[in-house]
Every structure is written in C-alpha cells, then in structure tokens.
Amino acid sequence: MKFLLLLSLVAFCWAQYDPHTYYGRSAFVHLFEWRWVDIAKECERYLGPNGFGGVQVSPPNENLVVESPSRPWWERYQPISYKICSRSGNEDEFKDMVNRCNNVGVRIYVDAVINHMCGVTAEAGQSSTCGSYFNPSNRDFPGVPYSGFDFNDAKCTTDSGDIESYADAAQVRNCRLSGLLDLALDTDYVRTMVADYMNHLIDIGVAGFRLDASKHMWPEDIKAILDKLNNLNTQWFDEGSRPFIFQEVIDLGGEAVSSSEYFGNGRVTEFKYGAKLGNVMRKLDGEKMAYLKNWGEGWGFMPSDRALVFVDNHDNQRGHGAGGSSILTFWDARLYKMAVGFMLAHPYGFTRVMSSYYWPRYFQDGSDINNWFGPPNDNGATKEVTINSDSTCGNGWICEHRWRQIRNMVAFRNVVSTQPFANWWDNDSNQVAFGRGNKGFIVFNNDDWDLSTTLQTGLPAGTYCDVISGDKIDGNCTGTKVYVDSNGNAQFFISSSAEDPFIAIHTESKI
Numbered sequence: 290m291k292f293l294l295l296l297s298l299v300a301f302c303w304a305q306y307d308p309h310t311y312y313g314r315s316a317f318v319h320l321f322e323w324r325w326v327d328i329a330k331e332c333e334r335y336l337g338p339n340g341f342g343g344v345q346v347s348p349p350n351e352n353l354v355v356e357s358p359s360r361p362w363w364e365r366y367q368p369i370s371y372k373i374c375s376r377s378g379n380e381d382e383f384k385d386m387v388n389r390c391n392n393v394g395v396r397i398y399v400d401a402v403i404n405h406m407c408g409v410t411a412e413a414g415q416s417s418t419c420g421s422y423f424n425p426s427n428r429d430f431p432g433v434p435y436s437g438f439d440f441n442d443a444k445c446t447t448d449s450g451d452i453e454s455y456a457d458a459a460q461v462r463n464c465r466l467s468g469l470l471d472l473a474l475d476t477d478y479v480r481t482m483v484a485d486y487m488n489h490l491i492d493i494g495v496a497g498f499r500l501d502a503s504k505h506m507w508p509e510d511i512k513a514i515l516d517k518l519n520n521l522n523t524q525w526f527d528e529g530s531r532p533f534i535f536q537e538v539i540d541l542g543g544e545a546v547s548s549s550e551y552f553g554n555g556r557v558t559e560f561k562y563g564a565k566l567g568n569v570m571r572k573l574d575g576e577k578m579a580y581l582k583n584w585g586e587g588w589g590f591m592p593s594d595r596a597l598v599f600v601d602n603h604d605n606q607r608g609h610g611a612g613g614s615s616i617l618t619f620w621d622a623r624l625y626k627m628a629v630g631f632m633l634a635h636p637y638g639f640t641r642v643m644s645s646y647y648w649p650r651y652f653q654d655g656s657d658i659n660n661w662f663g664p665p666n667d668n669g670a671t672k673e674v675t676i677n678s679d680s681t682c683g684n685g686w687i688c689e690h691r692w693r694q695i696r697n698m699v700a701f702r703n704v705v706s707t708q709p710f711a712n713w714w715d716n717d718s719n720q721v722a723f724g725r726g727n728k729g730f731i732v733f734n735n736d737d738w739d740l741s742t743t744l745q746t747g748l749p750a751g752t753y754c755d756v757i758s759g760d761k762i763d764g765n766c767t768g769t770k771v772y773v774d775s776n777g778n779a780q781f782f783i784s785s786s787a788e789d790p791f792i793a794i795h796t797e798s799k800i
C-alpha cells in the first residue's frame with residue numbers, strides 16, 4: 290500500500306504534466322522569434338531575477354526559406370531537416386542558451402514541428418536555413434532522411450490531398466494541413482527520426498516541448514513517440530524526470546477532434562480561455578466580469594491540471610489559427626494588461642505569457658494584409674533585442690513580459706501559487722475582486738464608472754504596495770498604497786479612467 294502510494298506520488302511529480310519549473314516558479318514566456326544569444330542574456334538579466342519559470346522558443350530546426358513574401362515568421366513551421374540551424378541561431382548558440390538559462394532556473398521548452406515537413410508547393414532546391422537539399426514533389430528530404438514511404442499521401446482520402454473538412458477526424462490527421470507534407474507517424478521509422486530529434490534536444494537540457502499541430506496527429510502516434518523519449522538531463526533535473534509535454538489542439542467545440550483525446554499524452558492548449566476572456570473584457574456577447582466567478586472548469590474548460598493557458602498566441606494575435614477578433618493583444622494594451630493580470634492571479638491552468646514584435650498591421654476588408662511579417666531584421670537576419678534605459682525593449686521588440694504590470698503579476702502568481710481561490714466580490718457588472726488565501730488580492734474596474742468600496746482581502750494587517758501602479762523599492766512604494774486593517778478589510782478606489790484600472794497586492798509587496 291505504502292509502495293503504491295509512493296509510486297503514484299512519483300508518477301504525479303515526474304510525469305509529462307509537470308513543467309519542471311524551478312522551485313516556486315509558476316509561469317513561462319513565449320519569446321517568439323528571438324535569437325538564442327538574446328534569450329540566454331534575457332534569462333540571466335531578467336527572467337531569472339524576476340521569477341519566470343521558462344521560455345517557449347521558436348522551432349530550432351532547419352526550415353524552408355520563403356522569399357515571397359519576404360521571410361515570413363511562418364516559414365519556421367515548414368521543416369526541411371532536424372539540424373539545429375535557424376534564424377535564431379546555430380547549435381552551439383542553442384546549447385549555450387540552454388545551459389545559461391537552466392543555470393539561473395529558467396527552463397527551455399521547444400516548439401516541435403513534427404506533424405509535417407514543408408508545403409507541397411515549395412520548389413526543389415529552394416533555399417533552406419542550413420542549405421540542406423530537398424524536393425517536395427518526390428517527398429525527398431535527405432537531411433533527415435525521409436522519402437516517399439514516410440508520408441501519408443496514400444492514407445488521405447480527399448481529392449486535393451489537403452484537409453477539406455474538420456468534421457472528419459481521419460482527414461484532419463491523414464491529410465495535409467494547408468498543403469504541408471504530412472508525415473506517416475504510424476511507422477516506426479518516422480517515429481524514430483522524430484524521437485531522435487527530440488532526444489537530441491533533451492540531452493542538451495531542454496525541459497519539454499510544445500507539440501505543434503497535435504490535432505493533426507493521432508494521439509496514439511504521439512504516445513508512441515513520447516515512449517521513445519529519454520529522461521531529462523540529470524545535470525539540472527531529478528533522475529527519472531519525463532519531458533513536459535503540451536499539445537497544440539484548437540478545440541472551441543463542434544469539430545470531430547476534441548482536446549480530451551490528448552490528455553493521456555500531456556497537457557493541452559485551452560483555446561477557449563483567451564477567446565472567452567477576450568469577449569468578457571471587451572464586453573461582447575453580453576459578457577461581464579461578474580460572470581468570471583466560476584472561471585475555469587465552470588466555463589466548460591478542460592481540467593485545470595491538463596490546461597495550458599494564454600491570453601493570445603503567435604497565431605491568433607495576427608489572425609491565424611482560432612479565436613478571431615475577440616482575442617486581446619498588445620495592440621489593445623489597456624484591456625490586455627487586465628486580461629493577463631486576471632490570468633496570472635487566477636489558479637486555473639499552467640500560464641504562458643506572450644512576448645511579441647511589432648509589425649505594420651494594416652487592415653483591408655477586415656483582415657491584416659501584413660500579418661506575415663517576420664521579426665525585426667536586416668536583410669533577413671533577425672535583429673538583436675536591445676534594452677532601453679527604462680528597461681523596455683528596442684529594435685521593434687514589444688517585450689510584453691517586461692511591462693511592469695505583467696512582470697509584477699508573474700511575481701504575484703509565484704507568491705500565491707499554493708493558495709486557494711478566495712474572497713470573491715463583484716458588483717454584478719464589471720467590477721470584481723478575488724484573493725488567493727491569505728497571500729494575495731486583486732481588484733478590477735472594467736465599468737464606465739469609478740469603483741469605491743471596502744473589501745475583505747484575507748491578508749494580514751499592514752500597508753501594501755499596489756504592484757500594478759508601481760513597485761516596492763527599498764521598502765517604499767512608487768505606486769498606490771493599500772491599507773489592510775486588523776480584520777483584513779481595505780478601502781479601494783479605482784477611477785474608470787485610470788491608466789490601468791486594477792490593483793494587486795500580495796504579502797511580498799507589504800511595506
């Protein structure tokens with residue numbers, strides 16, 4: 290009995306659901322399109338010191354070079370080989386990044402594109418980021434190597450060879466997603482090639498993977514690959530630790546494939562989260578913040594311990610993927626900060642913060658015709674992430690994760706991580722508040738009138754620094770102060786025209 294208990298405990302701690310974050314860290318950031326040299330520096334100078342748990346990096350493997358349009362971000366989702374060789378850097382730079390980030394307690398999660406290779410319309414010998422030859426028309430990828438036997442052409446039943454209906458699970462898995470050559474992941478050979486690639490990264494020291502386009506792979510094929518993976522590198526991880534897995538499955542309901550089919554393999558992206566939260570903050574479809582009282586499973590989301598959550602991702606911030614116009618992004622900074630603040634304060638799911646770059650967004654007939662723009666670059670070479678004197682980023686990098694409100698809410702989440710959801714209050718409209726046990730409390734005003742009320746915070750008596758309007762520095766507060774009395778009550782005022790109409794306090798912001 291004791292042995293069984295121990296066994297189940299071990300399975301829980303080491304299984305593929307655990308992100309292996311360093312003690313007390315509870316959120317990670319997607320540094321979309323960053324170079325490895327910049328990520329290494331960011332781990333040391335910012336992410337480690339500010340308690341970020343990890344980084345999702347862009348696909349590190351060799352990809353197709355797309356010249357028309359000129360070097361779009363999405364070329365990195367068209368693999369040519371599994372050599373570590375991309376616009377973000379070479380293998381030495383990748384290794385150096387993994388080492389330096391792990392050494393300051395920041396984990397690296399790799400975006401693994403294993404469902405497919407490049408598009409069927411790419412031309413033989415078109416350039417690739419490491420110069421490997423390939424010929425899509427005869428399915429020849431000598432850099433792996435893959436040949437005609439390794440693709441799903443014979444299994445796909447649509448006339449075009451592409452996915453034509455999301456109502457048919459077999460074509461979603463066996464046909465080409467937007468023309469991308471679909472790998473036969475049911476063969477031991479392909480599974481081995483993919484597992485070798487992932488094991489190479491595991492041995493370097495990565496902590497886990499985002500599995501791109503998981504909806505387009507059979508869950509049992511994913512499982513067979515995962516079964517071939519090594520344990521994590523014991524230089525940084527406990528003996529027997531399994532790689533953290535989160536699968537990209539877009540399930541807003543109403544299709545043949547659902548998220549729950551993938552729970553056995555690891556966590557799954559919960560796309561309803563950002564779509565619904567966007568609606569609430571924008572007050573669309575009759576939504577209001579008061580309805581967030583039972584946010585999480587109560588809204589029909591997957592179980593919290595299976596969910597990977599985010600307000601926006603690299604696709605839906607620019608009209609790719611799913612979620613549409615309800616999605617909040619840095620372009621709507623005021624509402625975005627509130628939404629990210631809400632996510633980081635709320636106990637549901639494992640949270641990912643987005644970090645973007647600027648592009649010249651331009652709408653024509655309702656869609657952004659510039660949504661293909663790649664990262665800031667000089668003739669295709671990705672630009673360095675420079676840091677301004679006020680700690681924001683230069684050179685076209687947005688760095689939402691460096692915005693005070695977001696950075697301080699990551700710290701809030703770390704402080705309250707073991708604490709239960711508590712002390713909910715709402716005005717039946719868009720003024721709401723909640724706490725996390727006796728460690729943190731947050732208040733939002735998304736109404737068109739001021740909030741002025743006394744609330745039970747659950748916190749010990751004292752003077753607290755609001756980490757949204759300011760910082761606690763040398764025992765002083767550069768923002769609004771909140772006074773909690775001996776009964777745990779505090780008076781809150783939030784103007785509806787405040788720059789950031791929310792207030793957050795926690796035990797480590799006490800002065």
Ligand code: AAO
Pocket residue numbers: 363364365366367402407408409410411455466467468469501502503504537539540541544604609610611612613
């Ligand atoms: C590029 C070109 C293509 C060209 C292709 C090959 O843009 O024109 O055919 O090369 O030459 C990214 C880009 C693609 C790009 C690709 C390769 O987004 O534009 O193609 O790189 O360079 C589906 C997948 C999901 C995928 C998403 C974009 O299920 O896995 O499309 N995301 C990942 C990555 C993404 C990447 C890939 C996969 C490929 O994050 O960056 O593509 O590696 C429905 C389905 C969703 C489906 C969407 C979009 O969603 O449910 O599963 O996502 O359609 O097709 C409502 C519905 C919602 C619906 C949505 C949109 O919101 O509720 O369910 O509408 O209709």
